[in-house]
Amino acid sequence: xxxxxxxxxxxxxxxxxxxxxxxxxxxxxxxxxxxxxxxxxxxxxxxxxxxxxxxxxxxxxxxxxxxxxxxxxxxxxxxxxxxxxxxxxxxxxxxxxxxxxxxxxxxxxxxxxxxxxxxxxxxxxxxxxxxxxxxxxxxxxxxxxxxxxxxxxxxxxxxxxxxxxxxxxxxxxxxxxxxxxxxxxxxxxxxxxxxxxxxxxxxxxxxxxxxxxxxxxxxxxxxxxxxxxxxxxxxxxxxxxxxxxxxxxxxxxxxxxxxxxxxxxxxxxxxxxxxxxxxxxxxxxxxxxxxxxxxxxxx
Amino acid sequence: xxxxxxxxxxxxxxxxxxxxxxxxxxxxxxxxxxxxxxxxxxxxxxxxxxxxxxxxxxxxxxxxxxxxxxxxxxxxxxxxxxxxxxxxxxxxxxxxxxxxxxxxxxxxxxxxxxxxxxxxxxxxxxxxxxxxxxxxxxxxxxxxxxxxxxxxxxxxxxxxxxxxxxxxxxxxxxxxxxxxxxxxxxxxxxxxxxxxxxxxxxxxxxxxxxxxxxxxxxxxxxxxxxxxxxxxxxxxxxxxxxxxxxxxxxxxxxxxxxxxxxxxxxxxxxx
Numbered sequence: 001x002x003x004x005x006x007x008x009x010x011x012x013x014x015x016x017x018x019x020x021x022x023x024x025x026x027x028x029x030x031x032x033x034x035x036x037x038x039x040x041x042x043x044x045x046x047x048x049x050x051x052x053x054x055x056x057x058x059x060x061x062x063x064x065x066x067x068x069x070x071x072x073x074x075x076x077x078x079x080x081x082x083x084x085x086x087x088x089x090x091x092x093x094x095x096x097x098x099x100x101x102x103x104x105x106x107x108x109x110x111x112x113x114x115x116x117x118x119x120x121x122x123x124x125x126x127x128x129x130x131x132x133x134x135x136x137x138x139x140x141x142x143x144x145x146x147x148x149x150x151x152x153x154x155x156x157x158x159x160x161x162x163x164x165x166x167x168x169x170x171x172x173x174x175x176x177x178x179x180x181x182x183x184x185x186x187x188x189x190x191x192x193x194x195x196x197x198x199x200x201x202x203x204x205x206x207x208x209x210x211x212x213x214x215x216x217x218x219x220x221x222x223x224x225x226x227x228x229x230x231x232x233x234x235x236x237x238x239x240x241x242x243x244x245x246x247x248x249x250x251x252x253x254x255x256x257x258x259x260x261x262x263x264x265x266x267x268x269x270x271x272x273x274x275x276x277x278x279x280x281x282x283x284x285x286x287x288x289x290x291x292x293x294x295x296x297x298x299x
Numbered sequence: 300x301x302x303x304x305x306x307x308x309x310x311x312x313x314x315x316x317x318x319x320x321x322x323x324x325x326x327x328x329x330x331x332x333x334x335x336x337x338x339x340x341x342x343x344x345x346x347x348x349x350x351x352x353x354x355x356x357x358x359x360x361x362x363x364x365x366x367x368x369x370x371x372x373x374x375x376x377x378x379x380x381x382x383x384x385x386x387x388x389x390x391x392x393x394x395x396x397x398x399x400x401x402x403x404x405x406x407x408x409x410x411x412x413x414x415x416x417x418x419x420x421x422x423x424x425x426x427x428x429x430x431x432x433x434x435x436x437x438x439x440x441x442x443x444x445x446x447x448x449x450x451x452x453x454x455x456x457x458x459x460x461x462x463x464x465x466x467x468x469x470x471x472x473x474x475x476x477x478x479x480x481x482x483x484x485x486x487x488x489x490x491x492x493x494x495x496x497x498x499x500x501x502x503x504x505x506x507x508x509x510x511x512x513x514x515x516x517x518x519x520x521x522x523x524x525x526x527x528x529x530x531x532x533x534x535x536x537x538x539x540x541x542x543x544x545x546x547x548x549x550x551x552x553x554x555x556x557x558x559x560x561x562x563x564x565x566x567x568x569x570x
Contacts (some may be wrong), residue, residue, distance in 0.1 A: 067526045068544065103523045129499065129560070131482065131524050132442075132461060133531060140524055149523040 001290070001297050006267035006274055007236075008290055008297060013164045013259060014278035015286035018047070018077045019084045020159035020250050021114075022057065022107035025096055026071035030059060036102045037072035039095035044076070045196050046246075048205075048216055052078040052087040053161060053248050055193025066105045067149070073107055075193045077161055077248045084156050085114035092150065093120050097141065103149040106136075108250070110155035117150035160286050163192075163247035163255035166204065166222065167266045168239045168273040175241040176200075178271035182262035183245055189261060191254030192247050204244040204277060219277075239272055252286050260293045300354035301382075302332075306364025307349060312340035313388060314349060317371040321379025321398060325357040367407070373400040376417065389426070392419040395443065408452065414462065416443040420535075424449030424468065432458035438479060440464070446535055453490070456483045459500060465532050475502045478561065482528060486537065497554050497561035503528075505543060505566045514553030519567055521547055542569030 001008040023040065027033035037056050044054035053076075060071040076091065078084035096104045097120060106113075121128040121139040129140045130152070137152040167182060169175025183199035186192065194200075209217035220226050221234045222242045235242065245262055249255035259276075266274050276290055291297065302324060315338040324332055333347035346352075354361070359380045362372060367386040374393040383391070386404035393412040401420045402410075408426035411419045413433050421429075425447045431454055432439035439458030450468035457473070459481040466483075472490035475483050480500040488506040495511060503525065526544055533539040548564040 067523055068530050069526070131501075131528070133463070133527060138524055138527075140522075146520050147523055149527075 001299055003263065003267040003274075003294065003297050006271045008263065008267075009273065009275035010291055011276050012278055012281070012287045012289040013162070013276035014281060014284040015160045015162040015164075015252070015255060015288065016284040017158050017286075018053070018079060018161035018248065019081050019156050020075055020077045020108075020248070021084060021088055021154050021156050022250070023074040023076060023088070023092065023096075023154070024060065024065060024071050024105040024107035025074065026060075026065045026067050026069040026103045026105070027099070028069065028101040030070040030072075032099060032101050033070055033072040034059065036096045036099035037074050039099065040074055040076075040091045041195075042095075044091075045201070047077075047079055047161075051083065052076055052091075053193075053195040053246075054091075055195045055199075055248070057193055058187075058190060067103055069103070075159075075191075075248065075250065077159060077195075081112070081114065081156055085116075088114060088116045088154055089119045092116055093123070097123065097143070097148050097150070100145055104151065106151045106154040108155040108157060110157045112157065113153035113155050115152065116154045117152040120148075120150055121152075157250060159248065159250045160252045160255050161246075161248040162284060163249065163252075163259055163286075163288055164244055164277045165259055165262050165266070165290075166242060166244045166275045166277055167271045168236065168242050168275070169270075170238055170240055170272055172241040174270065174272070175239075175243055178266040178269040179243040179245060181269040182266040182271075185261040185265035186245065186247065186258040189249075189254055189258040191251055192249035192258040194245055194258075195248060196244075196246055199245055201244045201246060202242075204242070207279060207283075234275070236273060244277065252288070255286075256288050256293070259288060259290075263290065264294050264296070301356050301359040301361050302352070303354040303361040303363060304332075304346070304350040304352055306362070306366060306369065307351060309365045310339055310349065310368050313368050313370050314339050315370045316346075317374050319346070319360075319362075319371075320373055320376035321357070321360040321381050322377050324360055325379065329355070367405075370407075373398075373419075376400060386423070392417075395419065397443075405449070411440060411443075411445045411464075414440045414443045414445070418444045418446070421445075421447045421449070425451040425455070425466075427452035427471070428454045428457055430456045430459060430462070430464045437477075440481065444535075446532070446537065448537070450487065456481065459483065463528070465535075465537055467537050475500065475561075478502075484528065484532065486539070494553060494561055494563050496557055498557045499560045501562050501564060503548070503564045503566075507565060508563070510551055510563060511554065513555040514551040514563060515555065515559075517550040517552050517562075519547050519549050521545070522550070522564060525564065540569075545569065 041054040057073040065071040117139040124141040204219040205216035335346040389407035397417040405423035430440040438460040453471035457476040459478040469487040470489040477496040
């Protein structure tokens with residue numbers, strides 16, 4: 001298939017269920033809300049090594065936040081509900097509670113919730129106080145700067161992790177320019193995040209390794225430098241560099257929408273080829289075909 | 300036209316209408332409603348002896364007439380919407396657990412006593428002990444919201460355990476007397492001895508109030524939770540300014556005769 005001058009491989013991204021939460025961080029300025037969000041989403045690229053995946057969903061203006069201050073929305077994903085609850089307490093406690101002028105709110109509707117503020121309140125050493133407004137409980141934790149406000153319970157929901165597109169270019173600079181354009185377009189989609197640095201991973205992986213104990217290792221079939229060594233390569237002869245964008249979302253629709261925008265933007269920036277990663281369809285229940293993803297695709 | 304009960308003439312002694320609530324009347328035929336029991340002083344009577352019943356529908360109940368001597372309107376209601384077109388008597392909304400009760404005029408003493416949920420809105424002023432405790436009980440209101448667009452009498456929120464009481468006008472004396480938790484907001488100031496005996500909870504005043512000597516000043520700051528509360532109250536129609544929502548508040552801790560875990564927040568000005 002082709003989209004503009006870009007070859008699009010007729011394949012699909014294979015994605016998995018993962019539990020997700022939306023965290024709304026507010027502060028006296030957009031800069032401090034963003035700073036807390038950057039800290040919270042640090043070291044959260046892949047559940048394989050970080051126990052969670054997280055990213056900034058978007059910036060919020062004061063009309064969109066519970067306390068009328070500027071904010072940043074973050075999505076955090078983990079393999080199971082219990083793991084997600086632990087990561088929320090750790091990361092809100094270490095990265096938001098500590099950050100000047102911030103407050104932290106649940107940003108997701110849902111019946112299933114986990115305790116976050118109810119754990120962090122103990123930092124108040126008995127001086128904490130709670131408030132209930134509209135059926136939601138908030139904890140006021142006294143801190144040296146003033147007071148940290150955190151919602152007691154955060155909704156968690158089954159989301160989708162591992163949506164992806166893979167962008168191939170003739171040179172590193174070509175491939176990176178197209179992938180950056182794709183990532184920028186994908187960031188506009190609410191309900192989805194790109195957990196890798198700048199949204200882009202240069203080290204896509206395959207399952208397993210020749211070394212025991214390693215769950216994942218380099219995706220040799222997509223390493224241009226191994227084209228002459230491996231028994232099977234997916235790297236065309238004129239391709240010199242490959243990048244991957246991984247997408248986690250609260251819904252499969254959000255992941256699909258992000259993939260579509262990324263595909264269009266990468267093609268618009270002259271990517272040599274765009275493909276997607278899967279495991280033959282045997283591992284993940286969500287299969288997102290590149291075919292039909294955007295209207296301009298032609299055979 | 301919603302289901303409407305129109306008082307034929309003011310009762311000579313107080314008329315008690317406990318249980319006349321939208322949730323109780325929902326689904327009932329007019330004949331059944333007319334046979335419901337009310338108490339005229341110590342005499343048992345039919346609802347139809349005092350009210351004309353008209354309209355239908357389960358979503359809203361409307362009560363009209365000179366209701367200043369009608370007690371317990373909406374008491375114990377759990378859902379639905381009840382509109383009182385005019386003044387309402389004592390114990391209005393007492394023990395309510397849900398739904399919305401709107402009084403378009405003034406309301407008598409003990410409105411919202413022991414309330415546990417829902418929203419009581421008074422477009423006029425309220426009498427004594429709104430959101431207070433039943434005699435002999437330590438805890439008063441345990442949940443829900445009370446909004447008064449006029450003034451409120453003495454001992455508003457006495458024994459308050461949970462919930463929000465907001466008064467656009469002035470609070471009387473001893474607001475939040477012996478309160479246990481919860482929040483009281485007064486846009487028009489408060490009378491003597493606010494928060495006397497309070498253990499926990501928050502009392503907010505938009506103008507200077509004279510505090511008991513058992514309250515100590517802690518700091519001046521912008522409490523993050525208060526922005527949420529004040530924005531919420533503005534959405535419900537109370538006249539709050541941006542300066543008040545974003546402003547600085549002096550925090551006084553007390554009552555030192557109790558736990559000293561309560562707070563009185565006094566507005567100091569905008570940003």
